[in-house]
Amino acid sequence: MHDRSKTISKLIESASSRASYVRAKLNINIPSQIRALRRRQDLTQTELAKATGMKQSRISAMETPGVVNFNLATLVRLASVFKVGLIVRFASYSEILDWENGFSQDDFDVTKIEEDAEFINPQVAVSAKPQVASATRATVAQAMACLAVMDAVAVQRTLHNHLIYQDSLAAGERGLVPVAEGIEAGAVVVRSQSIPTGSDASHRKLYLAYSRTDSGEENSILSNPLNSGAAQAARAVNL
Amino acid sequence: MVKRKTLTYNKKVIPFPEDGVWTFWDFVQNDSNPIEDWYEGLSEDAQNQFNDLLKDNRKTEKPIHWIGFRGFLRGQLREERIWELGFYADSRQYRILGKFHSVRKQAILLCGCYHKGHIYTPPDALDLSYRRSKALTKGEAILYARQIKDDI
Numbered sequence: 001m002h003d004r005s006k007t008i009s010k011l012i013e014s015a016s017s018r019a020s021y022v023r024a025k026l027n028i029n030i031p032s033q034i035r036a037l038r039r040r041q042d043l044t045q046t047e048l049a050k051a052t053g054m055k056q057s058r059i060s061a062m063e064t065p066g067v068v069n070f071n072l073a074t075l076v077r078l079a080s081v082f083k084v085g086l087i088v089r090f091a092s093y094s095e096i097l098d099w100e101n102g103f104s105q106d107d108f109d110v111t112k113i114e115e116d117a118e119f120i121n122p123q124v125a126v127s128a129k130p131q132v133a134s135a136t137r138a139t140v141a142q143a144m145a146c147l148a149v150m151d152a153v154a155v156q157r158t159l160h161n162h163l164i165y166q167d168s169l170a171a172g173e174r175g176l177v178p179v180a181e182g183i184e185a186g187a188v189v190v191r192s193q194s195i196p197t198g199s200d201a202s203h204r205k206l207y208l209a210y211s212r213t214d215s216g217e218e219n220s221i222l223s224n225p226l227n228s229g230a231a232q233a234a235r236a237v238n239l
Numbered sequence: 240m241v242k243r244k245t246l247t248y249n250k251k252v253i254p255f256p257e258d259g260v261w262t263f264w265d266f267v268q269n270d271s272n273p274i275e276d277w278y279e280g281l282s283e284d285a286q287n288q289f290n291d292l293l294k295d296n297r298k299t300e301k302p303i304h305w306i307g308f309r310g311f312l313r314g315q316l317r318e319e320r321i322w323e324l325g326f327y328a329d330s331r332q333y334r335i336l337g338k339f340h341s342v343r344k345q346a347i348l349l350c351g352c353y354h355k356g357h358i359y360t361p362p363d364a365l366d367l368s369y370r371r372s373k374a375l376t377k378g379e380a381i382l383y384a385r386q387i388k389d390d391i
Contacts, residue, residue: 028295
């Protein structure tokens with residue numbers, strides 16, 4: 001039987017155990033991310049190899065757990081071919097575990113740079129977002145219509161990407177695993193599994209106001225303790 | 240694992256994708272679990288990696304997309320539809336030989352080993368897998384659900 005407390009003690013006491021733990025997670029998750037992004041972009045290993053200037057055997061090795069000791073240069077090269085960015089940062093063990101448990105190769109996707117409206121033209125992206133502080137019924141109705149036709153996978157992906165990469169969240173709140181509870185008045189109510197803010201690890205509701213234009217441009221605003229805009233929008237229609 | 244629920248909007252239920260993940264089963268015979276015995280003999284690195292490998296792959300719908308999946312073996316092993324799942328740790332190429340259950344999204348682990356220069360250790364790993372597969376078919380062995388450590 002799995003004795004978690006014993007494993008935790010070992011991790012706390014031993015640097016080599018900690019290194020082994022993190023190394024195992026990276027050895028699995030990085031190959032899985034690479035394969036996920038390659039699949040998402042409909043690339044064969046040969047095509048990815050050609051694009052990165054590597055051999056197909058190297059790509060195959062990179063998608064095999066534990067074969068390649070990745071260095072930053074290689075990851076940057078892959079990211080540039082996939083047209084996505086890369087974040088390398090230290091993290092708490094709970095965040096690592098949350099990220100791993102929330103990750104699925106089948107669902108993992110990252111917005112490519114040419115589709116990243118918020119990055120390409122932040123001023124336009126900001127103004128295109130629903131003015132949730134003074135949301136009108138028409139705006140919320142549009143959001144409701146969009147949410148109604150979105151398939152569940154797209155909603156889950158949006159929530160997941162938004163909460164994981166949302167910089168406006170306080171540092172202790174990153175890596176939340178969203179659990180969508182329902183759609184209410186144009187805002188999807190999302191309850192985090194846990195927010196480790198000091199000693200208060202209670203559940204808290206967050207609101208995501210989401211809209212999609214006819215051209216497919218998607219915008220969303222996520223409320224959090226620092227920014228309750230979406231919550232205001234939801235309240236504006238008697239949520 | 241992320242819990243997925245259904246969304247309801249105006250009483251319309253929008254189902255989330257199927258929530259099922261793969262379940263991995265250990266081959267057990269005569270009160271002996273050789274998979275768990277093999278696992279217990281692994282280094283910390285290999286144990287961590289093996290656990291995380293199953294943790295990741297169980298969420299991937301199609302085995303062909305599993306990382307480390309090496310496909311079906313040849314000869315009589317292919318008749319039994321035995322495949323290999325591989326990972327590297329401690330500068331070793333570990334392999335776990337298994338097969339799919341007749342029930343959807345269930346995978347049976349038959350034998351753990353490592354591989355170097357076309358040589359398996361234990362040397363009879365392939366034969367063991369074949370015999371264990373046959374034993375299951377004849378009802379001479381049982382399965383024990385492998386506990387995936389998703390809280391660590």
